[in-house]
Amino acid sequence: MNAVGCLTVTFALTMEQVKCLIIGSGPAGYTAAIYAARAGLKPLMYTGMQPGGQLMTTTEVENYPGYPHGRTGPEMMDDLREQALRFDTEIRQEMIVKVDFTGPIHKAWSESGTEIHAPAVVIATGASAKWLGIPGEERLQNAGVSACAVCDGFFFRKQEVAIVGAGDTAAEEATYLAKICSKVHLLVRRDEMRASKIMQERVLATPNIEVHWNTETEEVLGAEGVEGIRIRNNKTGVVSELPVTGFFVAIGHKPNTDVFADWLTLDETGYIITTPGRSLTNIPGVFASGDAQDKIYRQAVTAAGTGCMAALDAERYITEHGL
Numbered sequence: 446m447n448a449v450g451c452l453t454v455t456f457a458l459t460m461e462q463v464k465c466l467i468i469g470s471g472p473a474g475y476t477a478a479i480y481a482a483r484a485g486l487k488p489l490m491y492t493g494m495q496p497g498g499q500l501m502t503t504t505e506v507e508n509y510p511g512y513p514h515g516r517t518g519p520e521m522m523d524d525l526r527e528q529a530l531r532f533d534t535e536i537r538q539e540m541i542v543k544v545d546f547t548g549p550i551h552k553a554w555s556e557s558g559t560e561i562h563a564p565a566v567v568i569a570t571g572a573s574a575k576w577l578g579i580p581g582e583e584r585l586q587n588a589g590v591s592a593c594a595v596c597d598g599f600f601f602r603k604q605e606v607a608i609v610g611a612g613d614t615a616a617e618e619a620t621y622l623a624k625i626c627s628k629v630h631l632l633v634r635r636d637e638m639r640a641s642k643i644m645q646e647r648v649l650a651t652p653n654i655e656v657h658w659n660t661e662t663e664e665v666l667g668a669e670g671v672e673g674i675r676i677r678n679n680k681t682g683v684v685s686e687l688p689v690t691g692f693f694v695a696i697g698h699k700p701n702t703d704v705f706a707d708w709l710t711l712d713e714t715g716y717i718i719t720t721p722g723r724s725l726t727n728i729p730g731v732f733a734s735g736d737a738q739d740k741i742y743r744q745a746v747t748a749a750g751t752g753c754m755a756a757l758d759a760e761r762y763i764t765e766h767g768l
């Protein structure tokens with residue numbers, strides 16, 4: 446074996462033992478880290494590819510207690526990260542790609558090959574944006590199609606764009622885009638929106654947002670970039686085209702739990718099932734928090750709360766089992 450081969454083998458066999466491994470880094474992960482660190486567990490956190498999670502793509506957060514004047518999602522995540530680092534948390538920006546929860550010492554592997562052994566694992570992997578699955582959508586991603594208005598809205602300033610969805614995310618992103626773009630078409634598949642009343646009122650009061658009720662998107666049009674979309678009114682069957690250059694999708698999320706599917710009990714949509722009122726999963730020593738296990742509330746503050754619960758459960762588990 447040559448020198449390079451030896452190096453590769455050595456790297457792949459890197460093994461570390463920690464008391465508490467935290468997988469994921471949204472409000473749930475950071476809160477778990479703060480609690481676990483203050484309990485002396487010296488947690489190791491793997492943030493995944495998007496440190497901070499979904500809040501990194503959110504504008505103003507007005508409903509997180511303690512911020513009377515609001516705070517942007519990225520600012521809030523910076524605050525939480527700083528707080529986790531202030532105590533004894535090690536944070537790595539990398540994915541966990543495989544786990545073995547045979548226990549009692551659980552194992553996880555990072556994408557660069559590090560093998561981590563930990564008696565307690567806190568899962569806080571959150572959820573990812575869903576796509577429509579229509580022609581043109583995938584082909585034109587990063588060429589006018591986006592699932593993040595806050596990240597990409599800037600590229601469409603003074604242009605006409607469309608956004609699909611009818612929940613709080615779509616309402617919030619439509620309002621955000623309306624500040625940058627000349628016109629925003631909000632495409633709602635039913636004759637009502639799911640978004641909270643205050644968010645809907647904001648949308649309806651914004652002059653350059655046009656809401657298209659009972660409307661579905663059939664195709665994203667364009668060769669190199671988005672040149673328009675074809676929409677259909679599902680009540681009248683009328684098909685028409687909108688000349689937009691940006692197309693945003695805000696139709697909800699899928700929990701990031703695939704890597705745990707062989708070990709943890711998940712519901713039919715992939716959310717981790719926990720003991721009601723607790724963070725316990727079906728595997729002793731593995732605790733779940735945040736959006737990966739919550740399809741009802743899905744708020745930053747509830748995610749933070751369950752992150753706290755998971756860290757407290759992990760600490761209690763380690764103490765009770767003398768691990």
Ligand code: NDP
Nearest residue numbers: 609610611612613614615617634635639695696697742743
């Ligand atoms: P939601 O699941 O609440 O809403 C998804 C929306 O997308 C629904 O209106 C749904 O329509 C629509 N939809 C789904 N599939 C399709 C499709 N194929 N074609 C067209 N439309 C489709 O997701 P959100 O991301 O909006 O919100 C998630 C959670 O986060 C919620 O609990 C929300 O309250 C919260 N949130 C809070 C914010 C805040 O308070 N600042 C900001 C953003 C989110 P239908 O209604 O017909 O099912």
